[in-house]
Amino acid sequence: MTTEEYAIEGLKNILYIDLGSQSYHVEERPDLYEKYLGGVGVATNLMLEEYKEGTGPLDPEMPIILSTGPLSGIYPTCTKAVALFRSPHNGELGESYAGGHLAMSMRYSGYETIVIKGASRYPVYVAVHDDKVTFRDASSIWHLSSAIDVGKILREVEPGAGRRSIIRIGPAGEMGVTYADVNVDTYRHFGRLGLGAVFGAKKLKAVLISGNRELKSPEHNAYRKTCNLLYDLIVKTGLTEKYHNLGTSENILVLNELKGLPTRNLQSAFFEGAETISGELFAEKYLLRRVSCAGCPIGCIHIAMLKRAFSKAHEYEALNISYDFELIYALGSNLGVADPEAVLELIEACEKAGVDIISMGVVLAWATEMQQRGKISTDETLGLELSWGDKGAYLRAIDLLVKAPNDFYRALGKGIAYASKKYGGEEFAIQLGGLEIPGYHTGLGNIVGLAVGFRHSHLDNAGYTADQKAFNHPISDEEIVDTIIEEEDRRSILNCLVPCLFGRNVYTYENVILALKSIGINRTEEELKELGKDIFRKKYELKKKFGFKFENLTLPKRFFETPSTTGMVEEERVRRAIEMYREKRGV
Amino acid sequence: MAKRLKVANPARCIGCYSCMMACARTWYDTISLKNSRIDIQTRGGIETPYVQIVCHACIDPPCMRACPLGALSKRKGGGVNLNKEICDGCGNCIEACLMGAIHLDAENKAVICKHCGVCPKFCPHDVLEMVEVEDSGEVKITDTGPAPDTSPVSPTASHKDLYGGEEPGEEE
Numbered sequence: 001m002t003t004e005e006y007a008i009e010g011l012k013n014i015l016y017i018d019l020g021s022q023s024y025h026v027e028e029r030p031d032l033y034e035k036y037l038g039g040v041g042v043a044t045n046l047m048l049e050e051y052k053e054g055t056g057p058l059d060p061e062m063p064i065i066l067s068t069g070p071l072s073g074i075y076p077t078c079t080k081a082v083a084l085f086r087s088p089h090n091g092e093l094g095e096s097y098a099g100g101h102l103a104m105s106m107r108y109s110g111y112e113t114i115v116i117k118g119a120s121r122y123p124v125y126v127a128v129h130d131d132k133v134t135f136r137d138a139s140s141i142w143h144l145s146s147a148i149d150v151g152k153i154l155r156e157v158e159p160g161a162g163r164r165s166i167i168r169i170g171p172a173g174e175m176g177v178t179y180a181d182v183n184v185d186t187y188r189h190f191g192r193l194g195l196g197a198v199f200g201a202k203k204l205k206a207v208l209i210s211g212n213r214e215l216k217s218p219e220h221n222a223y224r225k226t227c228n229l230l231y232d233l234i235v236k237t238g239l240t241e242k243y244h245n246l247g248t249s250e251n252i253l254v255l256n257e258l259k260g261l262p263t264r265n266l267q268s269a270f271f272e273g274a275e276t277i278s279g280e281l282f283a284e285k286y287l288l289r290r291v292s293c294a295g296c297p298i299g300c301i302h303i304a305m306l307k308r309a310f311s312k313a314h315e316y317e318a319l320n321i322s323y324d325f326e327l328i329y330a331l332g333s334n335l336g337v338a339d340p341e342a343v344l345e346l347i348e349a350c351e352k353a354g355v356d357i358i359s360m361g362v363v364l365a366w367a368t369e370m371q372q373r374g375k376i377s378t379d380e381t382l383g384l385e386l387s388w389g390d391k392g393a394y395l396r397a398i399d400l401l402v403k404a405p406n407d408f409y410r411a412l413g414k415g416i417a418y419a420s421k422k423y424g425g426e427e428f429a430i431q432l433g434g435l436e437i438p439g440y441h442t443g444l445g446n447i448v449g450l451a452v453g454f455r456h457s458h459l460d461n462a463g464y465t466a467d468q469k470a471f472n473h474p475i476s477d478e479e480i481v482d483t484i485i486e487e488e489d490r491r492s493i494l495n496c497l498v499p500c501l502f503g504r505n506v507y508t509y510e511n512v513i514l515a516l517k518s519i520g521i522n523r524t525e526e527e528l529k530e531l532g533k534d535i536f537r538k539k540y541e542l543k544k545k546f547g548f549k550f551e552n553l554t555l556p557k558r559f560f561e562t563p564s565t566t567g568m569v570e571e572e573r574v575r576r577a578i579e580m581y582r583e584k585r586g587v
Numbered sequence: 588m589a590k591r592l593k594v595a596n597p598a599r600c601i602g603c604y605s606c607m608m609a610c611a612r613t614w615y616d617t618i619s620l621k622n623s624r625i626d627i628q629t630r631g632g633i634e635t636p637y638v639q640i641v642c643h644a645c646i647d648p649p650c651m652r653a654c655p656l657g658a659l660s661k662r663k664g665g666g667v668n669l670n671k672e673i674c675d676g677c678g679n680c681i682e683a684c685l686m687g688a689i690h691l692d693a694e695n696k697a698v699i700c701k702h703c704g705v706c707p708k709f710c711p712h713d714v715l716e717m718v719e720v721e722d723s724g725e726v727k728i729t730d731t732g733p734a735p736d737t738s739p740v741s742p743t744a745s746h747k748d749l750y751g752g753e754e755p756g757e758e759e
Contacts, residue, residue, distance in 0.1 A: 074618055076605065100633075104604075108619065151632055162629045163620060186634050214617040214693065224612055231605065235711045291633050292603035297711040299601035301633075320634060 011038070011070060014046070015111040015133070017126060019202050020060060020118030022135040026111070033112075037521070038069030040095065041496040041531065042113055043084040044538045050115070051545060057088040057194075058176070058201035060119035066106065067114075069497040073107030074215065074223075075515055076231050077240075077503035079293035081106060082495060086546055087193040087455075088201075089178040089359070089415055090434030093543050094193040095455045099293035099500060100185030101165040102209065108163070109211030116204070125168075125206040127158055130213065138205035145171060147183040147354035150206055160210030168206035169196045170354020172402050176200055177413040179359035179436075183351070187301050187322040188293065191356045192457055193435065218520040226518040233506045235297050243300035243502045247290075248325035249279030251439075252333075258471070260442040260464070260565035263333045264388055265365035266430050266558050269441040269565070273338025277328050281340060288320060293500070300502060306344045321348050329439030330361025335368070336388025345391060349398045359415060362436035363401070364394055366416045370425050380408035380423075427557035432456050433548075442467035443566030445480045447559055448577045452484070452585075454539050459501065461488040467566050477573065481580045489532035492539075496531065540587050550582060588719055589664025591644035591702045592625075595716040600637040602627060606706035606715060613705045615692070622692055624700040625715075639714065642666050642688040642700035646724040650699070653683035662701070665724025669699050 012030040029042075036042045043065045050063045064085045071078040081103045087094035106112065109130055116126075120135075123142035127134045141150055147170030154166050165185055172180035173196030180196025181189045190196075199205070217223035234240050242250055255261040256274040263271040275281065286304035293301070306319045321344045331337060331346040350357045368386040370376045378385060382405065386393050397412075404410040411419040416436060420429035430437050432447070433456035440446045442464040449463020450456050458464065466483040469475060491501065499507045507515070509525045516523055523531075560571050607623035615622040626640040644665030651659040651667050658673035659680065676695030692698050707715040719727050 076603075076608075104620075148634075151634075155632055162627065166632070186632055212619075212621050214615075214619040214621055216617055220612070220616045223618070227608075227612065231709060289598075289636075290601055292601040294602070294604050295608065297601075297603045297605045297709075299603060299711070 011112060013111055014042075014113045014115060015128070017114065017116045017133065018118045019116065019120045019124065019126075019135075019204060022120070022124075024133045033070075036531070036535070037496040038072070038112055039067050039496040039498040040082045040084070040492065041535050043067040043082055044535060044542060046113070046115060047084050048538065048542055048545075050117070051086075051542070053545070055086070057086040057091060057094070058198065060202065061117065062086050062198070064116040064195065064198055064202075065113065066102075066116075067498075068103045068106045068112050070519065070521055071497040071499060071515055072112070073104040073295060074519060075227060075295075075499070076234055077296045077298060077506065078497065078499045079103050079296045080495075080498045080500050082498060083182070083190045083195050085193075085195055085198050087178075088176070088197045089194040090417065090456075092433065092546050092548050093455050093539065094195060094198070095457075096190040096192050096195055097459070097495070097498070097501075098167075098182070098184040098188050098190045099296070100167075100188035101163075101294040102167060102184050102188075103498065104294040105163065105165040105209040105211050107211065107215070108213045109209055110213050111209075114207075114209075116202070116207075119201065120203040123203045123205050125154065125208065126204070128207070128209045128211075129158075129160060130211055141205055142174060143171070146352035147171075147173075148186060148352060151183070151186055154206060154208055158208050158210075160208075160212075163212055164208060164210030166206060166208045168354075169199045169204075170352060172353045172355040172413075173197055173200040175402055175404060175413070177353075177355055177402060177404075178415055178418075179356040179363075180354055181356045183354055187291065187303070189356075192358065193455060194356070196354050217518065219518065222518040226515055230506060230511065230515065231297065233511075234503060239505045240298050240502060243298050246279040246283050247300055247302045249282055249302070249323060249328055251279070251325045252328055253278045253280065255440065255442075255565075256333075258442070258565040259563065260440055260467075261333050262329060262430070262437065262439055262441050264336045265334060265362075265369045265428060266437075266441060266562050267369070269562055271333035271336075271338075273336070274333065276338050277332040277340050277343055279325070279328075282323055282328075286340065286344065296500065296503075298500075298502060304344055306341060306348075308341075319344070319348055321351070323347060326439055327357045327361075330358045331394075334361050334365045334439070335394060337391065337394075338389065339391065342389075342391035346394055346398070349395055353398060353402045355398075355402070358438055359436040360398065360401075362430055363412050363416055363419070364397055366420065366425065366429050367397070367412060369428055370423065373425070375424050376408065380406070382406060382409075426554070429556055430558055431556065433553060440464040440467075441559075441562060441564045443470065443564040444477060444569055444573060444577060445470065445484060446564075447555070447569060447574050448481065448581065449484050451553055451555070451574070451578055452581050453488070454543065459491070461485075461491065467564075471566050477577050478580060481577055481584065484581065485584060489529065489536065492532040492535040493528050496535070536585070540585075550578065550587075553578075589722050589724075590704065590717045591664050591666065591720050591724070592641055592700065592704070592706065593716050593718045594639045594641055594714060595718075596712070596714050597639055598636060599712040600627065600639060600714045601712060602629070602633055602637045603711065605709040605711065609709035610706050613703070622698060624688075624698055625706050626688070626690075640687050641715075642684075642702070643686050644702060644720070644724055649683040650680035650689060653679040655679060658697070659699070662724075663722050664702065664720050666702055667699060668701065669697055671696050
């Protein structure tokens, strides 16, 4: 089928923005959308076209690619936009997903994909209102101390309330912290791998996108029927119950019971203070409300209210802070923080700074252990003494890390792979592929999944679910590797479309085929699976160009010293499983 | 029996826009937020509570009085019926509605709620309700007992218990 027959408008447009010349143009690429549908498929191919050998992550010519898919803004829970870039954190493939209002705004603006190139000489923000693109001087909002406030200001100066998305960086992005994030509509983020630093290097403070187009389906009745079916699956069955209810933080107690919750820089996988930072406790004592990404009836964004007294005369300030499992792991168990209010305050500090919270938590945990082992002293920390559970010390450390007053804090701002090369402690720098680990120590599947994943994220292939399988019924290492491969391909397909992965059990092959068919795009399961494999090859081609080599993967000793959910893991076993993966994948 | 739409529990809104999408796809053959007769708005991004703009089903509708062409007529149960053929997009009705519940579509025709009852079916949090009214639009007084307890059916009742039917193939 040719794209001309696609009734869904916009499935051919790519908006190119050049920050250097403050110009833009639109290109039609039906060929790309025809073959790759959208999302990560289209973005990966564009990156291969754009990338010129030897271009560094922060060089002006290095593009940022934002892309949505054919289901975005069309079906419930299809709320994600993908960002593709070269990561300033590990030099590798930078890939990140964010919700909020971004995907719907992009889709209704008529630009399914946006490529941002060049760098501005002074701070700018870009506003896209339907087909109008404007560049505005952002000098007055550069140096604001909070990424949250940037949204507050732009909401006042730009139109499009409720139909727009405002993505922006905080001080960490401006300062070049390599794990700076991009805040999307206050409560969602392009979190991992440092897109915020890429924005900062381009002097791009924010991008605002609003759209108000009408799309059409060729068979409106088929579309309506499919919408109803998917809505009912999401709202009226148990398929997304976890996210409706406690949210991802439900996993704190679950993983702790399974002895898979990294604690104090993974010196243990069990946290004795888990009860007081559990999803249950947050829900009961602090949960204020839940909100949704535009177009999703789940409402998984959990917002806590922290009421803090600031005088003895009953005067309070109230902070609204969104929390999730990974944040509670990173700033809770992994820092030995059992006080839920301390966790919320630490989250707030990171949100203002605009940093990836998983990386920040792991960096602080590593620094704490370094200091406790005497490998660094108060000379490096400028007098600050870090100790497990010490909120005040960690709040100050976040502040110093972003301001980078000396070499040590500057090194911390480049992540633990970098800092441990400089200061030692590589054996307990819990990273894989240069990316600080998420909150799982479940066994072989998790470690292998993070090692081989496109971007070394748990979201690449959810290796921990392979461990969960193995925990329930012992399976061979080969089966674990096969589970990882299968999940990786399935997610590659979904990431072209692009539903939120919380809806992955709703968007089965069967339902994806139906959803596409109802908007005039015909695909068989075999064709989709072939697409998944194609994307795998293309992404590895890109990774290779960015310099990834399996031979360079270091496996920190810490993973093999701390018992996991599925017992002690031996390094040799991990290496064998990685070899198995490479053989099966041909990489 | 006449019914009208009511925003029964505004503070429960999560801003999913399901109601708007449902309205637009039911009454227009398009996929958009633009053609929805119900409007979910933000006032300060998603950091602050959502605002739901719906037709108030006035007993004596000012929009009808403002229409110079007579395109709007009284609806049974309050509010108006629109005769699209007559509407020329002058926008007087928009001015007349303090709720802000009317706008124009791409063809310059008024978009006005007809209280059809689709949007509450797509509200996962019971923000929207259809309530019974007199044909005149007057609110019917039917409940005279104590206000119902709004706490959950049981302390552990979850979304699934409240809305769920069967569970097809739930994993793990």
